[in-house]
Amino acid sequence: MQSPYSSVYKKRSAAVQLPTAPNAFDFFLPCPRGVEAALADEVKALAEHSPTLRAGTPTPGGLPVQGSLTDAMRLNLHCRLPSRVLLLGGSCSYADAEDIYHLARDLAWEKWFDVTQALRVDVTAERSPLESIKFAALRVKDGICDRFRALTGERPDVDTAHPDVRIHLHLREADALLYLDTSGEPLFKRGWRSEHGAAPLKxxxxxxxxxxxxxxxxxxxxxxxxxxxxxxxxxxxxxxxxAPGLDRIFGFEALHGFDMDSWNAMREQARQAxxxxxxxxxxxxxxxxxxxxxxxxxxxxxxxxxxxxxxxxxxxxxxxxxxxxxxxxxxxxxxxxxxxxxxxxxxxxxxxxxxxxxxxxxxxxxxxxxxxxxxxxxxxxxxxxxxxxxxxxxxxxxxxxxxxxxxxxxxxxxxx
The missing domain is CATH 3.40.50.150 (Vaccinia Virus protein VP39)
Known part of the structure; x- marks a missing residue:
């Protein structure tokens, strides 16, 4: 029987390349389901102080956002409701894990991190037709490593416990999205907790x-x-x-393209507030x-x-x-x-x-x-x-x- 996705998969869509314009980045902020509208209000309040930051229409489990890399730092520092600030790297339609491999291989990851930095790839899915989403995540890792090997002759290491760089793959019914995680550890880890109750509320x-x-x-x-x-x-x-992120380290601190002088000034301003x-x-x-x-x-x-x-x-x-x-x-x-x-x-x-x-x-x-x-x-x-x-x-x-x-x-x- 013909797959309902067959017409979509006749031709692989071209990957969306990582943007180079300073204020043209797309982000996704996942959050607990039920708080999406409140998250939109939180981002809109921050946008009053940034002409480049715009909140999109909430979707179940998160909020799309547009803005600059400075906005990404601001979101990580000040937002209480999301679990991460994910920078969209690229997307494609897919029939199998090989399409996802090609997406990962074609993106210019070298603009963001070096071959010496260790990776971790996480995956989530909603109604994906793939039999194994873990295999899809493995092919993302392969695509990134093969790109670096072609460029430098070396492959980055994988470290699931203490990665320098986190990549997030999200699979929908017909398309795959690859994100660069600017947060690192989830944002609900504020940096102050060392002890938990029996059933802690995040x-x-x-x-x-x-x-x-x-x-x-x-x-x-x-x-x-x-x-x-x-x-x-x-x-x-x-x-x-x-600010909820005042006392922690973020993933973007290990990435290229983020202005650390601006970040230090932003954090100090938050400390003074x-x-x-x-x-x-x-x-x-x-x-x-x-x-x-x-x-x-x-x-x-x-x-x-x-x-x-x-x-x-x-x-x-x-x-x-x-x-x-x-x-x-x-x-x-x-x-x-x-x-x-x-x-x-x-x-x-x-x-x-x-x-x-x-x-x-x-x-x-x-x-x-x-x-x-x-x-x-x-x-x-x-x-x-x-x-x-x-x-x-x-x-x-x-x-x-x-x-x-x-x-x-x-x-x-x-x-x-």
């Missing part, structure tokens, strides 16, 4: 919860199930105007004292330790750290958390269906006037909670479908 998803909830950097935030402190640390850094955050705005608690210690240690490494008050305590017995009614006009009180559910750890000896209504009673009885945002991966969990959210937002924590439930706590908000 930093870019935590930032997504904060932005989608409606919380603003001037509002009070309390996470009574803080784990290793990711949510409160992200929030405190936002309030401090502390950091502002102190007064105590009394960010609060964290956890039933496990080890998690409280981790939160405070992580906050210290993240540069916001003085902004966060943390203590051990059971969320069911939680007391609001501030009186929401006494806050000045324009400042709101938020309880935002990633509570335990079937995908994580429930309190010892306690089923998720028992924990949810207990949490609801605590919220109703003690947190009147607060805004609440809870992330639930068990799609039945919000029913067990017996609170009526004003909004449910679908998000993905990796491959796990979740709901971000937004609840305004007023008297009588729990159903009996």
């Amino acid at each position: 930093e870019h998803l935590a930032a997504g919860l904060l932005k989608l909830s409606g919380w603003t950097p001037g509002d009070v935030l309390f996470d009574p199930l803080c784990g290793s402190g990711t949510l409160v640390i992200e929030a405190a850094q936002m309030a401090a105007h502390r 950091v502002q102190p955050v007064a105590p009394g705005q960010f609060f964290a608690a956890d039933i496990d004292p080890v998690n409280v210690r981790m939160t405070l240690d992580n906050a210290r490494r993240a540069g916001v330790d003085g902004a966060i008050a943390a203590q051990a305590g059971d969320v069911i017995a939680a007391i609001p750290p501030v009186d929401a009614a006494a806050l000045p006009a324009g400042q709101a009180a938020w309880l935002i958390s990633n509570p335990p559910y079937n995908e994580r750890i429930t309190p010892e000896g306690e089923a998720a269906d028992d924990f949810a209504p207990q949490l609801a009673r605590t919220l109703k009885q003690r947190f009147a006037g607060w805004h609440v945002a809870l992330l639930a991966a068990d799609l039945h969990w919000d029913k067990a909670l017996r609170l009526k959210p004003r909004r449910r937002i679908v998000l993905f924590n990796g491959t796990i479908e979740c709901r971000l439930m937004l609840i305004d706590m007023v008297a009588g908000s729990a159903r009996g």
Whole structure:
């Protein structure tokens, strides 16, 4: 039977060469599904300070962006929501892995890195007809190495653990796209975390919860199930105007074409923009004292330790750290958390269906006037909670479908 792709594959499309114009690069910023629109807003805010930066139309799982190499550095430094900033090298239609090999061989990688630098090739796919996407990634490596061997007589090494250069292959139904990874390690690795809780929330998803909830950097935030402190640390850094990439190394620092003088000036400007955050705005608690210690240690490494008050305590017995009614006009009180559910750890000896209504009673009885945002991966969990959210937002924590439930706590908000 004739393949539905046969008409596409009669002739291989010419590869799109790596651009040479200084402001004509195409990028793709992958992000957790559900936060794409918020990522577009984040990029548009940066674009107000760069005439060359433009956000495209969000697609499921990411955002296309156009801009300069300076913009790529800016995106890596300041964006909280993407996992990477990928520079599009080229694309082609494909029938098999050999078409992808030719794409990789034809691109001018030598403009970006040397034969002495070690490579890593990663691959993702959506509805690709290839039997083995790993073999396609292997052929990308072969194409790059064969190009360098033809030019220099040598082949670059492959190092999957500590590469100098990361290449990303993305396969769609009918076309293959090759990207140069300007980020290096994923952007949710901010450079401050050395300790994790039992089921840590990645930093870019935590930032997504904060932005989608409606919380603003001037509002009070309390996470009574803080784990290793990711949510409160992200929030405190936002309030401090502390760029998320201020304390880490990026992939573009090992690539040609990126102006390191401009980068050093950009990073120093970001460092000078950091502002102190007064105590009394960010609060964290956890039933496990080890998690409280981790939160405070992580906050210290993240540069916001003085902004966060943390203590051990059971969320069911939680007391609001501030009186929401006494806050000045324009400042709101938020309880935002990633509570335990079937995908994580429930309190010892306690089923998720028992924990949810207990949490609801605590919220109703003690947190009147607060805004609440809870992330639930068990799609039945919000029913067990017996609170009526004003909004449910679908998000993905990796491959796990979740709901971000937004609840305004007023008297009588729990159903009996």
